[in-house]
Amino acid sequence: MITKEDSLVHKLNFILNKIPFAVLLEDSNRRLQFTNQNFCQLFNIEAKPEQMVGFNCAEAAEIVAPLFKNPEEFLNRIDEILEKKVAVNQEVIELANGKVFLRDYLPIFNDEVFEGQVWIYYDYTSTRRMEYENIRHKEFYERILHNIPADIAVFDKNHRYTFVNKIAIKDDIIREWIIGKDDFEYIQLKEKDINIAKVRRALFNTVIQEKNPQEFVEENIKKDGDVQFNLRRMQPFFTEQGEVDYVVGYGMDITSIKKAEEYIRRKEQNFAQIPDMLSIVVVIIDKALNIVFANSSFESVFGYPPSEIIGKKIEEIALSDMVSIRRDIELYETNAITEDAPKEFQFKDKYGSTKYLTYSLMPYERADVAETNYALFFNDVTDQHLAVSELQKIIEKERRLNELKSGFVNIVSHEMRTPLSVIQSSAQILELLNGADRVTKELLTLHTNRIVSEVGGMENLMEELLLVSKIESGKIEFKPFPQNLSSFVKTLLFERYSPYNDGRYMRFEERGTLRELAFDRVMMQHILNNVINNAFKYSSGRKPPVIRLRYGINKISIIVMDFGIGIPEKDRQNLFKAFSRASNVDGIKGTGLGLLVVKYFLEFHQAKLRFKTKVNTGTCIIIDMIENPALDV
Template sequence: MILNNDKLYSQLNFVLNKIPFAVLMENYERRLEFVNQNFCQLFKIPLAPEQLIGFDCKIAAAQSAAMFSNPTQFLVRIEEILTAEEFVSHEIVELADGRSFLRDYLPIINEGVHNGHVWIYYDYTEARTMEYHILHLKKFYEQILNHIPADIAVFNKKHQYVFVNQTAVRDDSLREWLINKDDYEFAKERGKNISFADIRREAFNQAVSTKKVYEFLEEGINRDGHHKFNLRRFQPIFQENGELEFVVGYGIDVTSLKKTEEYARQKDIIFAKVADLLDVVVIVIDNNFQVVFANAAYESFFGIPTSQIIGKEIDAIAIEDTSIIRKDIAQYQQTQHAHHTAKVYQVKDKYGMIKYFSYSFTPYVQGKAGNINYAVFLSDVSDQYYAVAELQKIIDKERRLNELKSGFVNIVSHEMRTPMSVIQSSAEILEMLNDADKVTKPQLQLYLSRIINEVRGMESLMKELLLVSKIEGGKMEFKPSPQNMNEFIEQINSTNFSPYKDGRKIDVQFKGQEYPVSFDKLMMTHILKNLIENAFKYSSNKASPIIRISYHKSKVSILIKDFGIGIPDKDFPNLFKAFARASNVEGIKGTGLGLLVVKYFVDFHKASIHFRSKQNQGTSVLLELKNHDT
């Protein structure tokens, strides 16, 4: 038997039935030793867990194989895992009803002897649906990029294509062939001179080495055999750790701009007509920083007639900060090098909506006199910007969930070991005393109190885990209403801390003219109880904590101060992280989840919380709630 102690089994049964995973334990002969309620619910088993104890799991697996999309493969894979006797993590299992599960397997090995198996299942259906959704978004944005009237390509670290849009390469087969190839291979395939590949490679390396956008003018021959000029730009994208992730190449045809010396008047007409057809905002600026042209897209986006900015300095255009444009033009005037600073502008369109525009510019010769003008391009990248932001939210949420899972495993394997040991030892002592008929009422009370306290501690941990899970899952409702803050705090104090278990009482002080404060009672109760409990818990044998409620015109501040062990400076960055505790709390019980939940609830209120502390000198916590009436 894997679990041969009835009391230990009872405690494990209580804990494992609380965790949000399906758990099954079998002995080496594959007889079922334990299964929790979540397992029965996940696999729709119409029996109570205790009715399944002793079942032959091999027979049960064969009988339930039809639930899976590939019954044969399901059974074969179980035998493979059991034969290997190695840890398996997050293996995807597909069910016939369309659900997807993640499966973990842990061999139970005691002193080198294999005693049994643990199977853990998680419902992965929603996460799998999210993955498909992300894939759909990827295809969606690829379709958008393919219809943008500009050459767009994405390169890996080796300057090999990983994406190129249809505007750049119309031939589908050639576009597919280009993936994981570079321009030298393209030149060889098409029998072209490699000089253009040399220029592009140099520009690519320059952008990567400087970590800035690099822009250059490329001359070539178009499909009709005529000269063409493309303004090309390489923009390197780096990860947070500084490592290059990929490089985006962007090119627009500026052939008409290069022909201005020969076809000045014709060019102006063509340029104006073409620019008016573009979705990109085009603004032309002369050497004196005055606007000489703006296309129809400018008026379409900003709702401002182009006549209002023609002839005026660039500060008149509908973006707040034109210093970047001035700087790039001034740099070109000094160096004759068309390099500009990467910039994304946040502006309001004619409907008052926030939009994001990427900026680029190119100089060109205007007329026979050889005057230099500068074409500024503002491209609407709002969709890409919001898509990246949304994907980042998904990534951040997934990372938080992974941290919570890792922390949960650590809590189960470490933090619960001590209470389980206390419970087991207390139960065994009581059992021995009872067998010897020597148990006394004080002894019974002592050991029962230990068991009850440890069980309550584990129950508190499980409640906090479930609360965090509820918040992360977006299932927590925020219900604020105007309340009397003074009475609310007095009620919490009298119910929970008057006095504290060590006999101390908190000193409650009120300042200013009170007024109703809007907050969620459930959340605020949790916030204040946690912070006051911490003030007592971490200041044992010290002066009583203080709580001061101050009313200001625009906010209500609640200061909770203790004179205890304080928080080391190195632990401040981890205050609101799951399962993180200060390095000086050894011997003081805690889960590392309390302040995480507090921070969630503070954010619900759009309030603020600040800590000030020094080790061995106490801690002050300042909670500030806005007065929404102001």
């Protein structure tokens, strides 16, 4: 008679054997009362869980201690935990082979009487490596951004800061505080004019609504009363759906340019003395575009002393492109207007070094000669340009990733176009036949079958795409357990390939001593279906394919041989890439995703795939399944 207690124990044993953790239950004398299969697998114990009941766990700990990085510390820690009898959660343990486990400990008390404890172990190796890698990448890119000589900030869609570099906010405490805050909170903290935050918010909203970058000059009154001008730009970045994902803002100090322009406009009568006091380059040209003046800063930027270029044409000061300057002069002469915003260009100086400059053009009337002259103000922004260029490289990297995704979608759309055309044409023919006087059953069946076939092909493509997406996003479960591979293959052949749709049967062979193998049934079915179906599909009209199981030393090999068209040498290196198919398939249908999925599923099993092939002779696929690999279950 089975009591309720027996039933409960049975259910608990079933549950504990199914959970993806290694569980060990000891009594108060450290005698093993229960363990599950995951525990045996995690510690490479060949005995079955039920055979271990009654073992002395203290002696067992001494045996497995050499598996850990510090055996003595491992044993001392167990003694310490047992002495305190206090629950322990997610304690990190390092193994000698580089793996990392997490350990939980739970003491068991009944009416304050200690009755034993539960130990739970998890394989944390892959997760820890990913965490370290993510931290390393984050620190790498932050180090770059922090050292770019420009104000850089990243905002979410609600205009809240998600990153600020050290150039923008030097104070570490404030820079950490501002994450998740907005400009209104920052302005309040710094006791600045609230209108600064309002202007920034209005421009940010424009970026979000119009999905275009915005550039503006911001004036800030410093503590000493001086005005600082910052040229700021807000650049949106988008999701695959075209929505704004985040906004990058960066700014450069253009105070010197603004002040120089304003100073020159106000003090034109003292122009001859002022230019040499400026850090920017000032060049004056007459109406014929001859250089009539250059200040002392000219040499530091262009490499020539001013005396060498006076009287020469503007093109002779080594600029690579004078189209923009000439266009501004022509615009002024025809419409009497020019653009005030600085423009950027690059050139090579006297020594061959590439530099980046911004320039502004200001026409004015010279009273002494009664003609219009033009003042050009050049500012060396090479350092700022290189900083922005580094940021753009990071942004370009993200853009390329988005383009890869878009290319993926474009390829899929091309794969869908042909079957849709076939379905449409067959549907139109059926519509015409519906009104005809004499319609044969064979004709209706032909076009109906074409539609069904193409819909099936589209379904296969979508299923493959969804499967690849699940795999790449880590949303697919891997559930291996020991089972009879021979029975699995025979059942698959009987259910799906007895016979194949062209009437052929696959020959099944076995060599070696049959034994069980741990594998995931769903993944293995997908692997075998793909390679078997390919063997039939690409050997139409020839001898039927052969599948053989070969039980070797420490591995079981699955061999699938066909006598078909083979794979050209030029196509072999792309065999496992998405949407890649051999050049000799000649209209044989396929998604180009099957072997990619096979590759992913074999990686789950830590299995290897080899192949031998010869055009017009056949292909042999060899899958080596390693026995008892350290699978992450």
